[in-house]
Amino acid sequence: MIPPAWSVSISPHLKSTESVEKIMWTVVACLIPSLILSVFVFGLRALIIAAISTASCVAVEAATQKLLKRPVTVRDGSAVITGLLLAFCIPPGVPLWMPIPGAIMAIYVAKHLLGGIGFNIFNPALIGRAFLVATFPVAMTSAWLAPIHDAAVFGSLGGIDAVSTATPLYVLKHYGMNAVIERFGAPSTLYWDFFVGWRPGCIGETSALLLTLGGLYLMLRRYISWHIPVATVLSVGFFSWVFGGEKLFTGDPVLAVLSGGVILGAFFMATDYVTSPNGNAAKLVFGAGVGALTVLIRLKGGYPEGVCYAILLMNPLSPALEGWFKPKRFAPPKGATT
Numbered sequence: 001m002i003p004p005a006w007s008v009s010i011s012p013h014l015k016s017t018e019s020v021e022k023i024m025w026t027v028v029a030c031l032i033p034s035l036i037l038s039v040f041v042f043g044l045r046a047l048i049i050a051a052i053s054t055a056s057c058v059a060v061e062a063a064t065q066k067l068l069k070r071p072v073t074v075r076d077g078s079a080v081i082t083g084l085l086l087a088f089c090i091p092p093g094v095p096l097w098m099p100i101p102g103a104i105m106a107i108y109v110a111k112h113l114l115g116g117i118g119f120n121i122f123n124p125a126l127i128g129r130a131f132l133v134a135t136f137p138v139a140m141t142s143a144w145l146a147p148i149h150d151a152a153v154f155g156s157l158g159g160i161d162a163v164s165t166a167t168p169l170y171v172l173k174h175y176g177m178n179a180v181i182e183r184f185g186a187p188s189t190l191y192w193d194f195f196v197g198w199r200p201g202c203i204g205e206t207s208a209l210l211l212t213l214g215g216l217y218l219m220l221r222r223y224i225s226w227h228i229p230v231a232t233v234l235s236v237g238f239f240s241w242v243f244g245g246e247k248l249f250t251g252d253p254v255l256a257v258l259s260g261g262v263i264l265g266a267f268f269m270a271t272d273y274v275t276s277p278n279g280n281a282a283k284l285v286f287g288a289g290v291g292a293l294t295v296l297i298r299l300k301g302g303y304p305e306g307v308c309y310a311i312l313l314m315n316p317l318s319p320a321l322e323g324w325f326k327p328k329r330f331a332p333p334k335g336a337t338t
Contacts, residue, residue, distance in 0.1 A: 023223050024077030030214030031084050031268065037210055038203045041147045042092040046203045049090060049099055054083030056103035064112045078117055082106050085125035088204025088264060089308065090132070093143030098136060102128035122315045123275050126308050133303070141303065144200045167200045168259045169304035177245075177252060194258035205261040215267030224271040227283035228290075232266035233257055235291020243299060262294065265307040275315040282321035289314045 038046040061079035065072045086102050106128030114120045133140045144167050172180050184190050184199065193199055197207030205211075218224045237253035244251025257263070270276060270290050277286050290310045297306025 020078075021076045024081055026221065026223065027218065027268070028077055028080055028084065030217055031081075031088070031204065033214065034088070034197075034204050034207055034210045034264075035084070037197050037207050038092070041197060041206060042145045042203065045096075045145075046092045048096060049092065049094070049203060050084060050087040052096060053087035053090070053099035053103060054080055056100045057083030057086065057107050060103050060107040061111075064108050068112065070116070073117070076117075079107060082111070082125045082128075084204070085264075085268060086128045089125065089129040089202050089261065091140060091143040091201075092145045092203050094136075094139045098132060098139065101135065102132045105131040118274055120274055122312055123269055123272050126269060126312050129308050130312060133308075146200055147198045147206075167304065168194070168255070169298065172255070172259070173298065173304040177255075180255070191254055191258065194255070201259075202261060205264045208258050208263045211263045211267060215263075218267070218271075224267070225280070225283065227280050228270050228276060228287040229266040231284045231287025232270055232291045232294075233262065235288040236262050236294055237291075239292055239295035240298075243295065256295070256298075260298075260305045261307040265290070265294075265311055269307075270311050270314075275311075275318060277318045277321045277325075279322060279325050279327065281325040282318075285321055285325065286314055286318065289317070 035047070035050055038050075057079045058074050062072050062074050065074075083099075083103060086106055087099060090099060090102070106124040110122050110124040110127035111117065111120050114122075166183075168180055168184060171183050181187065181190065185193065194206075195208050197210065199206055215224070215229055219226055219229075237257050240251045240256030241253040242249055242251065244253075244256055266287070270287060277283055290307070293310035293313055294306040297309055298304060301309075
């Protein structure tokens with residue numbers, strides 16, 4: 001009997017070698033260079049906080065899944081990513097125990113109580129960070145450490161936590177652009193230092209260069225698309241240029257993009273598969289919304305940084321954006337003869 005040339009089977013029909021585990025661990029690998037630089041810039045405390053945050057998220061994930069009688073999936077890397085991103089959003093000078101309550105809020109509440117992986121509404125790491133800011137506002141907004149060229153003694157890794165400083169966003173918000181230049185150097189030096197990562201800030205948000213390279217690699221592997229990162233960065237730059245100066249159209253878009261967690265949020269948080277839309281048009285609007293809200297919070301809010309809350313505010317809009325920008329279906333009108 002001659003076998004049929006065509007056969008029909010049940011879905012799925014598209015097969016790929018990519019898996020959730022492979023994607024998650026690739027994202028982890030893309031974050032490691034930024035973590036290594038942070039250890040060099042801020043000292044071993046940055047590595048210890050990242051390790052505590054990651055271990056806490058993995059432990060909470062395993063305990064929660066056992067408690068809820070679900071399969072334990074800590075090997076898929078999702079809890080590791082949440083732990084790393086949570087650590088990346090924490091100042092390096094906070095007490096070492098502080099990532100633990102953030103991990104509980106991120107994994108137990110924001111992830112599993114809202115349905116588990118694939119169903120959570122908000123980015124878990126950012127919920128953990130928002131919880132820590134609300135609960136421990138002094139530590140989360142003042143425990144900054146100076147980078148090595150500003151630190152008194154870089155070699156004393158154990159004592160570097162005694163050297164504190166303000167972040168560029170804090171200086172810009174409260175004292176203006178001239179104070180930023182006086183504190184961090186001329187614009188050319190300022191931009192370069194911020195681009196490579198020699199500036200105060202949260203553990204993983206300092207180096208725009210390494211974060212961008214990691215994000216570009218994720219784009220190259222097609223794990224994320226360019227729409228949300230580009231829309232976020234352009235939106236932050238545009239609205240900062242228009243409204244960020246003393247007069248309209250006198251703000252510094254480059255400083256706005258390189259400061260704070262814009263690059264980290266644009267590539268690694270706003271692009272979260274579960275909490276962001278899938279359609280390209282919806283992604284552009286989502287990213288533009290994140291950028292606009294970031295600038296609004298920075299300029300009018302109580303905190304100098306706004307990326308965390310901007311993404312959290314846009315997360316629940318993802319289903320609506322999917323519906324509003326759903327591709328039109330091309331078909332003959334009802335009743336038409338074909």
